[in-house]
Amino acid sequence: MKTNYIWLMGILLASMTATAQTSPGKTAYNDESHNSYDHINITNGKRLEHIQMEWNNKTCKMELVDNKMADLYVNGEKIPAAEWGKYSEVIAAIREQIRKNQEQAKKNQEQAVRNEIQAKKNQEQAVRNQEQAVKNQEQVKVNQVQNVHNEEQAKRNEEQSVHNQEQAKRNEEQSVLNQEQAKRNEEQAAENERFIKNLTEDLVHDKIIPDANSLHQATFNSHEMTVNGVKQQDAVFKRYKDKYPRISEGEFTYSRDGVIEGK
Known part of the structure; x- marks a missing residue:
């Protein structure tokens, strides 16, 4: 048993x-x-x-x-x-x-x-993985194209940056020129103001105008001088040309609104 x-x-x-x-x-x-x-x-x-x-x-x-x-x-x-x-x-x-x-x-x-x-799920996942792999490859191609575009854009940006720097330099140089011109304009304005002041005082002194506020226009050229539209005598014209070299340098016009034309 x-x-x-x-x-x-x-x-x-x-x-x-x-x-x-x-x-x-x-x-x-x-x-x-x-x-x-x-x-x-x-x-x-x-x-x-x-x-x-x-x-x-x-x-x-x-x-x-x-x-x-x-x-x-x-x-x-x-x-x-x-x-x-x-x-x-x-x-x-x-x-x-x-x-x-x-x-x-x-x-x-x-x-x-x-x-x-x-x-079955694994097979379906494998199919999805393959589809995703295809999409990834397509995305890689898109990324490559985009990278080329980005590189080209970066090159253009770099060139533009160089141009901007050059333009900035030119702007800076122009700014210096503008400042110098502004200074000259300021000096010229001051000179014009002194000239008109002296000229007006002489015209009042010579009794060509009664007072400084009476000067409305003055014109000088190579052959005559007019004050408020009245031509002055040659002797007066010669005296003012000799005293004020600016008058003898060419045509010159002054108006009451402060505009001075000519040299």
């Missing part, structure tokens, strides 16, 4: 290395090193199960109908039902292991379904 128990427990341990499968007509597990299997068929509405396990060159075979043992063989020798009690614990252990194998097979099937779903 003890020897048989140990031997069948060895068969149980061998069965734990097999892969469970409960679909009708399929081998539930098959360890080629021990030629073990659990084969299930559905015949005439009955569930027929054939379980065979080998261990230490001994073969234990069980046949079940609707999960009830119908036959038991050891090394091909059929064990009478009356002696099944000797193997009851081991048989129960084997069937429990078969049940676990079947549960594992179910889990394996469910995992296979999940794996298939995941594989």
Whole structure:
């Protein structure tokens, strides 16, 4: 009894290395090193199960109908039902292991379904990745074109910067010239004011005009002198030309609004 128990427990341990499968007509597990299997068929509405396990060159075979043992063989020798009690614990252990194998097979099937779903997702992701890779390549091309444009723009900006610097330098030089011209204009304005003041005082002194406010216009050229539209005598003209070199240098006109034309 003890020897048989140990031997069948060895068969149980061998069965734990097999892969469970409960679909009708399929081998539930098959360890080629021990030629073990659990084969299930559905015949005439009955569930027929054939379980065979080998261990230490001994073969234990069980046949079940609707999960009830119908036959038991050891090394091909059929064990009478009356002696099944000797193997009851081991048989129960084997069937429990078969049940676990079947549960594992179910889990394996469910995992296979999940794996298939995941594989489909992976394929879809791979397609998306390929599409994204194409988009990335297109974006790289766009970026390259943009980089060329940016480099060209940077070159133009650099050239413009040089032009701006040159223009700034010219502006600075022009500003200096403008300042110098403004200074000359200011000096000329002061000179004009002194000249008109002196001229007006002489005209008043010579009684050509009664007072300074009476001077409305004065004109000088190479041959005559007029004050408020009245031509002056040649002797007067000569005296003023000699005293004021500006008069002898060319045409000169002064008006009451402060405008002086000519040299």
